[in-house]
Amino acid sequence: MNLLDRLDGESGREYAYRILKNNIMSLELKPGENISETILAQQLNISRTPIREVLMKLKEEHLIEVKPQIGTYVSLIDKNLIEEAFFMRYYLEIEVMKLACKDFPKDKLSELEKCLISQKYISGKTECEIDFHKLDVQFHNIIFSGVKRSEVWKGILRISTHYDRLRLIAETKYSNESTIKQHEKFIETIKNKDIKSVEALVTKHLKEPKKGWDEIFNKDFEYKSYFK
Template identity: 50%
Template sequence: MMMNISPRLPGENNKDYSYRVIKANIMSLNLRPGQVISEIDLAAALEISRTPVREVLAMLKEEHLVEVYPQVGTYVSKINLQLIEEAAFMRFTLEKEVLKLACASFPVEELLELKKNAALQKLLLGQQGQAPEFHKLDTEFHHIIFRGNKKENVWTSITRLSTHYNRIRLLSEMERSYDDTIRQHLRIVEIIENKEMENAERMYQEHILWPMKNWEALYHRDSPYASYF
């Protein structure tokens, strides 16, 4: 089992460290949906004891990212279409309203951060193999909008429900161009800056709901990724 092992953060204990690294490998699809994993292998890869790894796997099970079958084994959860639909519904319902709030009032310093983020995304236009980097910028882009509206706890709730949604989104970004998504982000910045509240709902239909139609090819039975679902 190959994992990307990032350096330990200052003051990070074994449990926090293993949780961060294992979850990051699941969310990045480095640990594939349906892949068998074991406490022994994970502990060896992280060079820690099995106890914190066992605790982390229990936490990830609660987050629907790990499945444990007694007497059989532990697996990375396959991507669940119902959880994707629920996350998309939550994101669309809440994000269009938060965008409207941002049109009414948005701190200058947060708008500057949003523009910086969008500028970094723009540098990725036309580039291949940058899906993981784009995905990080994408997540932070939306986080900034919630933060600027003092809705960080709402964003945390969205993030917790969006683990399966974010995995299929990353898979789509790896297979398809993410140029359209970057252009949509640039447009969202314009909507906030120009206070175009009337365009918020349409923008998030295009940004969140419409791309889901393209995802059907990923879980079709003839797809090379059919086993991920």
């Protein structure tokens, strides 16, 4: 498990939550992996009470599974939760992009362009998949915040824990070139206020990657055990 320094003013519970969730979402803690309250308390140098509270919170987020008399595990990736998250993300992203085409702040447009430059810089570099994934999330967060829909994006992220773990697996297997080209198109579409192109663009951006999911679900021996 990757451990990070505790932030100033961060409680033991907040620290444990941040570390555990980061490790689950980055697949450092793998789906199906056993979790010990005692070992976590020792690793994080905090008592077991906040650990137990954090595990219950992560259980509510479908990231932890507690099996009575057996143990606590990182949840396997659930295809049904992936589909629910995809449904929410797809339709809301279309509507948000339409809003962005009507009115989008110049400073947010600059943020998008800087984020894209960072994506291009690390694309294809060894062991940068997680960093690219974070930049991808940041890119779309900027769009939502630019039309004053930041809380909507947070809602999408809350329901997307299984979807995003699958996306990270896909990003380790496939090139990011198409993602970068599509992000360029997102910026161009916003600049040109091209509302008519929005639905086709979002459809390609979100549905095209799904073509490789069946292979990951059913044929990739390395990841097959990750799924419910």
